[in-house]
Structures are given as C-alpha cells and as structure tokens.
Amino acid sequence: MPTPIESLQEAAIAALKSQYNIEVSPAELPFQDTRREFEGDFTLVVFPLTKYKLGSPEQIGQKLGEGMQIQMPDIERFNVVKGFLNLRLSDAWWLAYLGSAQQDPTLFRNTAGEGHTVVVEYCSPNTNKPLHLGHLRNIVLGYSLSQILESNGYKVIQACLFNDRGTNISKSMHAWLKAGTGDTPESTGTKGDKLVGEYYVRFGKDQKQEIAALVAEGKTEEQAEQLAPSSLAIQDLTIRWENGDADVRSLWKTMNGWVYAAMEQTFRRLGAHFDRYYFESDIYLSGKETVQEGLEKGIFYQKEDGSVWVDLSPDGLDHKLLLRRDGTSVYITQDLALADEKYRDYQMGRSIHVVGNEQEYHFKVLFLIMQKLGKPFASGLFHLSYGMVELPTGKMKTREGTVVDADDLMDLMISSAREETLKLGKTEGMSETELEELYARLGIGALKYYLVKVDPKKRILFDPQESIDLHGHTAPFIQSSYTRTASILRKAEAEGLTPQVSPGLKPEDELLESERSLLRMLMHFRDVLADAAQTYNPSLVANYAYELAKEYNRFYHEAPVIRSAHPATSAFRLGLSTLCGKALRESLRLLGITVPERM
RNA sequence: GCCGCCGUAGUUCAAUGGAUAGAAUAGGAGUUUCCUAAACUUUAGAUGCAGGUUCGAUUCCUGCCGGGGGCACCA
Numbered sequence: 001m002p003t004p005i006e007s008l009q010e011a012a013i014a015a016l017k018s019q020y021n022i023e024v025s026p027a028e029l030p031f032q033d034t035r036r037e038f039e040g041d042f043t044l045v046v047f048p049l050t051k052y053k054l055g056s057p058e059q060i061g062q063k064l065g066e067g068m069q070i071q072m073p074d075i076e077r078f079n080v081v082k083g084f085l086n087l088r089l090s091d092a093w094w095l096a097y098l099g100s101a102q103q104d105p106t107l108f109r110n111t112a113g114e115g116h117t118v119v120v121e122y123c124s125p126n127t128n129k130p131l132h133l134g135h136l137r138n139i140v141l142g143y144s145l146s147q148i149l150e151s152n153g154y155k156v157i158q159a160c161l162f163n164d165r166g167t168n169i170s171k172s173m174h175a176w177l178k179a180g181t182g183d184t185p186e187s188t189g190t191k192g193d194k195l196v197g198e199y200y201v202r203f204g205k206d207q208k209q210e211i212a213a214l215v216a217e218g219k220t221e222e223q224a225e226q227l228a229p230s231s232l233a234i235q236d237l238t239i240r241w242e243n244g245d246a247d248v249r250s251l252w253k254t255m256n257g258w259v260y261a262a263m264e265q266t267f268r269r270l271g272a273h274f275d276r277y278y279f280e281s282d283i284y285l286s287g288k289e290t291v292q293e294g295l296e297k298g299i300f301y302q303k304e305d306g307s308v309w310v311d312l313s314p315d316g317l318d319h320k321l322l323l324r325r326d327g328t329s330v331y332i333t334q335d336l337a338l339a340d341e342k343y344r345d346y347q348m349g350r351s352i353h354v355v356g357n358e359q360e361y362h363f364k365v366l367f368l369i370m371q372k373l374g375k376p377f378a379s380g381l382f383h384l385s386y387g388m389v390e391l392p393t394g395k396m397k398t399r400e401g402t403v404v405d406a407d408d409l410m411d412l413m414i415s416s417a418r419e420e421t422l423k424l425g426k427t428e429g430m431s432e433t434e435l436e437e438l439y440a441r442l443g444i445g446a447l448k449y450y451l452v453k454v455d456p457k458k459r460i461l462f463d464p465q466e467s468i469d470l471h472g473h474t475a476p477f478i479q480s481s482y483t484r485t486a487s488i489l490r491k492a493e494a495e496g497l498t499p500q501v502s503p504g505l506k507p508e509d510e511l512l513e514s515e516r517s518l519l520r521m522l523m524h525f526r527d528v529l530a531d532a533a534q535t536y537n538p539s540l541v542a543n544y545a546y547e548l549a550k551e552y553n554r555f556y557h558e559a560p561v562i563r564s565a566h567p568a569t570s571a572f573r574l575g576l577s578t579l580c581g582k583a584l585r586e587s588l589r590l591l592g593i594t595v596p597e598r599m
Numbered sequence: 600g601c602c603g604c605c606g607u608a609g610u611u612c613a614a615u616g617g618a619u620a621g622a623a624u625a626g627g628a629g630u631u632u633c634c635u636a637a638a639c640u641u642u643a644g645a646u647g648c649a650g651g652u653u654c655g656a657u658u659c660c661u662g663c664c665g666g667g668g669g670c671a672c673c674a
Contacts, residue, residue, distance in 0.1 A: 035618070045617055047654065057654085083654085084618060126674080166674070307672065316602085317670095324672045331674050360603070361669050387605085388667080395667090426635060442637090454612065458605075459667070466611065471637055472623045473612075480637050488634050531615090543613070543622095550622085557630095557639045577634095599637075 004097070004523060005031050007072065008042055008087070015067025022052050033520060039079060040086030041516060047083045057083030091511045094519050098575055101522060107579075108586045110530050113154030119342050120146045122354035123272070124161040127259045128168040129197035131266055131406040132396065133389050133462060134356070137451045139272050140592060141386055142354040144452055144538035147590045152533040157346050160274040161338065164256055165241065165281040168200070170234040173251055175199035175206065178233075185258050191265070191407070192258030201398065206230050266406055270444065271592055276345070280334055283341055287333035290340060290373070291323050299372045312368055320365050335366050343377045350380035352536070357385040357457075384536050387459030389451075404462065414443035416468040417476070421599065430598070438596050442476050445593040449475035452591050453542040473546055475593050478584060481549035481556075482595045485581030488561050492574050495562065508566040514555040515576060521548050522579055525587070538591060545587035552580045 002010065009026040016022050028048055034040035046061045054060050061080035065087065069075045074093040079086050101107055122142025125131055131139075146156045176183070176199045185192040207230040214224035225231060240248045267273065291308050294300035300310045300322060308323035321330055342351055353363060363383035370378040388395065396403045418439045421427060427435060450467050454460050470476040492498075525544070532540040561573040585595050 030615075030617095032615085032617085037619075043618090047617075050654075082618065163674075168674075305672095321672055326672085328672085330672070356668095357604075358668060364603095385604095390667085420637070424635090424637065426637095458612090461611070463611075466624075469624080474623090474637085476637055477623095480635080484635065484638090491634055539613095546622085553638060554640095556634080560634070562634050598635085 004089075005042070008044075008068070011068045011071035011075075012044065012064060014071045015064055016049075018070075019063050019067045020052065020054050022054075024049070024052075033524075034086050036513075038081060038084075038086050040088045041520060042087050042089075044085045044087070045083060046080075046085055050083075061085040094511060094516060095572070097519060097523065098572070098579070101579060102575060107522070108151065108525055108529070108583065110152040110526055110533075112530065113149060113152045113533070116153075116350070117155045117157065117346055117348040118149050118350045118352060119157045119159055119346055119348045120149070120352045120354065121159045121161060121278075121342075123274075124163065124355070125263065126168055127162055127164045127196070127256050128172045128200045129398065130191070130193035131263065133404040133406065133409060134396065136270075136406050136409070136447070137386065137389050137460065138354055138356070139267075139270060140448045140451045141384065141456055141538060143270075143272050143592045144541070144590060145352070145354070145384065145536060147592070148529065148532045148538060148541065151529055151590060154533075157276060157348065158274045159276045159278060159342070161278045161280065162256075162260075163280045165252075165284065167234055167238055169252065169256070170237040170241065171203040172196045172200040173248070173255060174230065174233050174237055175203040176255065177251070178206075185262070192260075192262035193266075194262070194407075196255055196259050203230060203234075204398075266410075269407075269410060269440075270448075271594075278338060278341065283337045284329055284334045285337075286341075287329050287335070287337035288323065288327075290336040291333065294322070294369070294373060297373065299369075310369055310372075312365060315368055317361075317365060317368065320369075332362065332366060335362075336369065339366075339370060339375065339377065339381070343375070348377065348380065350382060351377060352382045352384055354384045354386070357387055359383075360385050382536070384456065386456040389460045389462050391462055404464075410444060410447065412464075413447045413468060414439050417442035417446065417470065420470050420476075427598065438599060441594050441596050442470065442479065442599065445475035445479060445588070446470055448591060448593055449478075449542060452538050453546070455539050456537060475588070476599075478545050478549040478588060479593075479595050480599055481552050482581055482584040482588075483597060483599050484556055485552070485577045485584070486597045488574070488577050489581070492562055497562065497570060497574055509569050512555070512559055514551060514558060515573075517551050518548070518555060518576060518580055521551060522583055525583055529590075532590075541587050541590050545584060545591070548580065548583055548587070552577075552584070 006026070008031050009029045012029050013024060013026070016024055029044060030048075031042045031044050034043045044061075044064070046057045046064070049060050049064075050057055055063075058080055061083065065075075065078035065080060065085050068087065069078065074090050076088050076090040076093075078088065120142055122145075123131075123135060123139050125135060142158070146158050150156045176196075179199070179202070183190075183195065185195055188195060190198070207228055210228035210230055211221070211224040214227055215221060219227065237248060241252060291300060294310065295302060295308065300308050302308050303325075305325040306327065307321060307325040309319050309321055311319050313319065320332070322333055322336075323329060339351070342348065355363065360383065363381075363385075367378065367381045367383070370381060390396070391402060391404070393402065421435075421439065421442065427438065430438065447467070451460065453473065521544075528540055528544045532538055555576075559573060561577055562570060564570040564573060588595055
C-alpha cells in the first residue's frame with residue numbers, strides 16, 4: 001500500500017507529465033507537513049522545479065495544484081503562497097486513513113531490517129566502581145537504540161563488556177587487603193559496587209599521600225609515582241593475577257562477584273537487560289592471536305625491541321602500538337579479539353559500540369585495522385559516539401567526589417515523583433504496591449527521558465534542579481497525556497461506547513485542525529522510527545512522543561470526546577484517542593519508559 | 600603543535616538547504632460548576648563574528664573568536 005506521501009508524489013508526477021510533459025522523479029518532489037500558519041496538510045516546495053523553465057514558482061504551483069486535483073480527487077483544495085503549494089485533503093480521506101490505521105497491525109513497525117542481525121554493545125563498565133550518571137546516558141541510549149532497531153525488523157543482540165581485570169581492579173583489591181577488615185557487602189550492609197568503589201577511592205588517597213611524601217624527599221613527581229609502595233603493590237597484584245596466583249584469583253572473583261550482583265540490581269531497576277555478557281578477562285589473551293594474524297599478513301610490523309605496531313599514516317592517522325615490548329596487551333588489543341568473538345557468536349551484519357566521544361580516535365583506529373585485516377564484519381562496525389554528561393560545575397571526577405551516582409540519582413528522582421504525586425492527590429484507591437510502582441515509573445521515566453531527549457552527539461549539561469522537574473518537556477508530561485487517553489477509554493467503555501470507527505461513518509462536524517494534525521502525526525510514526533534507526537538517534541523518537549502528547553493535549557482541551565454532540569463524532573474521537581494512546585505508549589516503550597494507566 | 604566536535608531566547612533543547620527560526624523553563628496576563636490543571640490559552644524574548652555558494656543558509660564552504668575532547672609501551 002502506498003503511503004500518502006507516495007500517493008501525492010505519484011499524483012504530482014502524473015500532473016507534471018500531462019500539464020508540462022516533463023518526467024520528474026519522486027526525489028524531486030519533497031513533500032513536507034504544512035506549517036500551522038497556512039491552510040493545508042502537505043506542502044510541496046516548488047522552487048526546485050523552476051529549473052525546467054516552466055514559469056514562475058507561483059504559476060507552476062497553481063497549475064500543478066490543478067493537475068494534482070484531477071489526478072487525486074481527495075485533494076479538497078489547495079493554495080499557493082510564494083513558491084509553496086499547500087494541499088488540503090478531504091475529511092473523508094482522513095477518516096478512511098484512521099479506519100485503515102486501526103486495522104493495521106504494523107502501524108508502529110518497519111521491516112527494513114528483517115533477516116539482519118545487529119550486536120549493540122553498551123554500558124560496558126569497569127568493575128572497580130559503581131555506575132554513575134555517564135553510564136546512565138549510555139544505558140538509556142543503548143537500550144533505546146536496541147528497541148528501535150528491533151522495531152525496524154532487526155534481530156538485536158544486546159551485549160555488555162565487563163572490564164574486569166587490570167590495574168583498576170588491583171587497586172580496589174590492594175586497598176581491601178591493606179585495610180585487613182575482611183569487610184563484605186553483608187557485613188557492612190553496603191551495596192557491593194559501592195564497597196569496592198570505596199576501596200578504589202581509598203587507594204587513590206593513600207597513593208597520593210605516598211607520592212607527596214616521596215616528592216618531599218626530593219623525588220620527581222614521575223619517580224615518586226613509580227616508587228610509591230601502593231604502585232609497586234598493584235603491579236605485583238596484577239602480575240600475580242596474570243600468573244594465576246590462587247589467592248589473588250580467589251579474591252578477584254569474590255570482589256567482582258559483589259560488583260556483578262550489585263550492578264544486576266541497578267540494571268533491573270532501570271529495566272535494562274543484556275543477552276550476552278563478555279568479560280575482558282576471558283578475551284584479553286586472544287587479542288594476541290589477532291596481532292599474530294596481522295603480522296603474518298604483513299599488515300602489522302615488529303620493532304627490534306619486540307613491540308608490535310600498525311602504520312596508519314597512509315590513512316591520515318598515526319603509528320599505533322598493539323603489543324608492548326614485553327608482549328603484554330594494551331587497551332586496543334582486547335577489542336581486536338572481541339570483534340572476532342562477536343562474529344563467531346552471531347555472524348552479525350552490523351556491530352554497534354555505544355561509547356563516549358572521548359574514544360572516537362580509538363574506534364577509528366580499531367575499525368581501520370579490522371578493514372585492513374579483511375574481516376567480513378569490518379564494514380558493519382559503527383561507533384555510536386555520544387557527548388559527555390557534565391555538571392554545572394564542570395566534568396565529573398571520581399577523585400574529586402563530584403560523580404553523580406546512578407543509584408542515588410534514581411532514588412532522588414523517585415522521591416521527587418512521590419512528592420509531586422502526593423501533592424496532586426489523584427491516586428485515591430491505589431494500593432501501596434501500585435503507588436510504589438507508579439513513583440518508579442514516573443521517576444525513572446523522567447530520568448531516562450531527560451537523558452535521551454538530547455541528540456546523542458551533543459554533550460548534556462546535567463542540572464539537578466531542572467532534571468527533577470516533572471513538568472514541560474518531560475516523560476511525566478507524556479505519561480500523563482497517555483493516562484488521559486486511558487481515562488477516556490475507561491469511561492467510554494463504561495458507557496458502552498466503542499472506539500471502532502467504521503470507515504464509512506462520517507462525523508457530523510468538520511475535522512478540527514488538531515484532529516488532522518494528530519492523524520498526520522500517527523502517519524509519521526513509521527517515518528520517525530526508520531529515521532531513528534538509520535541515524536542511530538533515539539532522541540528523534542523522544543521528540544516525536546513529546547510533540548504528539550502536546551498535540552493531543554491541545555485536542556483534549558478543545559474537543560469533547562465522550563460528551564460530543566454527535567455519536568459519530570464521539571466514535572471518531574474515541575478511535576483517534578485510542579491510537580494516540582497506543583502511539584504514545586509505543587514511542588515511550590522504545591525509550592525504555594513505561595506508562596501508568598492512572599497518575 | 601596536530602586532528603576532530605560544539606557555539607541558537609536569561610537558561611536547557613528543536614529545526615531532510617525552504618515560508619514569519621519552533622519548544623520547554625524562568626518572567627507578564629488569563630482558563631477549573633466541562634472526559635485527570637503533571638494541562639491549556641496568551642505575551643515578551645535568540646542563529647558568536649566576517650565573507651562565500653544559492654532563488655533561498657541555523658544547516659554547505661573559508662577565515663576569525665569562544666568552549667569541550669582526542670593525539671600514552673594508561674584504560
């Protein structure tokens with residue numbers, strides 16, 4: 001079935017053929033929505049057609065409009081303003097559209113991705129400290145993108161890589177051993193990731209003191225850093241870990257276990273879930289095999305000291321180290337292996353890494369190397385690079401204690417939702433469990449929306465004051481718009497009204513502008529969905545949901561649904577409300593946000 | 600130094616090269632015997648600077664100014 005835009009383009013092509021005898025492609029006929037201040041539903045910008053020397057834009061618009069009306073009688077009337085041809089479709093056409101949309105099981109789905117597999121890797125935390133605000137943005141983006149791809153027909157694997165080894169985790173282990181208290185999450189009543197994080201911070205403080213003392217003795221900053229007892233201790237721990245020292249491995253397993261359990265809790269609260277976990281400790285060694293492969297293919301080269309490099313200067317980049325002279329791997333080495341691993345597991349056509357923009361260079365290098373190695377998946381690699389989350393006071397820094405903790409922030413948002421809900425007092429009759437669920441929906445929803453409504457490429461300035469606001473451009477605004485549709489449907493059902501609109505049923509009144517506008521927006525759902533997938537941009541869905549909610553509220557205030565004078569109008573508005581509700585719920589679902597039926 | 604990113608109302612965000620640059624928030628004025636006022640209506644307020652391409656530039660190109668980021672045998 002052709003989309004309305006396609007029908008219009010077809011009509012325009014036929015009209016141009018018969019009026020001017022010229023052949024144009026649909027691409028030359030960019031229809032867009034008519035702006036509110038003009039009359040019409042769809043607008044064609046005529047200017048590009050002036051290249052055919054057919055006359056002034058106004059003349060072309062006029063003649064084209066006339067020709068299109070002949071081709072498509074549903075064009076009720078049209079007007080030409082400067083070079084813009086505004087077309088208005090008949091009420092009957094829009095009613096028929098609503099009728100068909102109600103029957104359409106794929107109203108909110110696309111099929112472009114069918115038969116293709118995509119791996120989306122996101123979150124990917126270190127196991128030495130808890131999740132923070134930056135991770136939240138990452139998770140919301142990754143989760144949402146996964147849903148969006150799935151709704152476009154792709155088979156999606158959500159993956160999370162735990163950076164679970166190396167100097168960072170050694171730091172926490174060392175501080176824990178040094179404290180000698182044998183603290184556990186159970187003994188201290190502290191969430192596992194928080195406990196490990198505390199030791200990580202403690203390590204930093206101790207090391208800093210040691211360095212200061214050494215500097216006071218006359219050492220340089222650099223020497224002091226190397227000579228500090230803490231520094232030596234973590235080197236030792238890391239080496240013992242790599243050699244499989246039973247004690248170190250056992251402690252490592254225990255502490256990481258605390259962290260996994262704790263993060264799982266946080267994921268659950270966020271509604272995030274992964275199909276597959278990867279662990280750096282499992283794969284870091286096999287990166288060396290890929291390095292070997294590159295050497296054999298002559299793509300990498302080895303220096304006299306034994307270190308391995310790749311020369312990317314022909315591609316405008318630098319020489320990049322892949323293996324240290326002592327044969328140990330660097331950061332990028334494990335990623336070489338992980339890419340192969342994912343392909344072995346899923347044979348994906350596309351592999352997306354949701355990682356902050358500070359690592360753009362890293363991924364540029366990684367993808368280029370994959371290309372040079374001739375990996376079958378190389379062309380499908382993509383770095384979804386997003387901007388950092390900053391505080392009004394600047395960047396978040398663990399060492400300076402300015403990090404906004406993920407769990408704390410969720411708690412704050414939920415209590416803010418509770419406060420606001422109680423203030424409004426509209427939840428009479430809800431059980432304690434239902435209320436808690438509602439507060440979580442609203443609070444977590446507001447948080448997620450705050451993070452996903454901004455274009456991923458842009459940095460986010462996190463203002464705590466603004467973020468807990470539940471009015472305006474927020475999830476609760478959209479959620480409350482949904483509850484309006486739900487409330488109307490409940491009442492309608494109680495009164496025996498049905499939202500089913502038979503296409504032939506014509507309301508007595510003319511369609512309102514807000515009704516046309518809503519129908520047009522429903523029609524665009526799939527366009528937005530496709531666009532969001534193609535550009536890896538969930539914020540498009542977020543903004544769509546907001547615009548739709550706003551338009552629905554406008555309609556709600558000016559048009560009575562149940563109390564409408566005419567039954568036919570009531571039925572139509574009920575059908576429209578039902579679909580708007582579904583569209584709101586579905587677009588929020590794509591963002592990882594759920595809706596309540598009452599609030 | 601080199602490489603990339605970003606500069607839009609007081610503030611936070613929008614705008615496939617298209618009409619008079621949209622919202623939210625903060626400020627001014629209103630709306631509730633009416634399906635949930637977390638709402639609606641209304642008012643005021645912005646494209647860093649200078650050029651260029653174009654019928655048309657917030658968008659593309661060049662230079663300048665301003666702000667992050669990256670360029671480790673760190674991860």
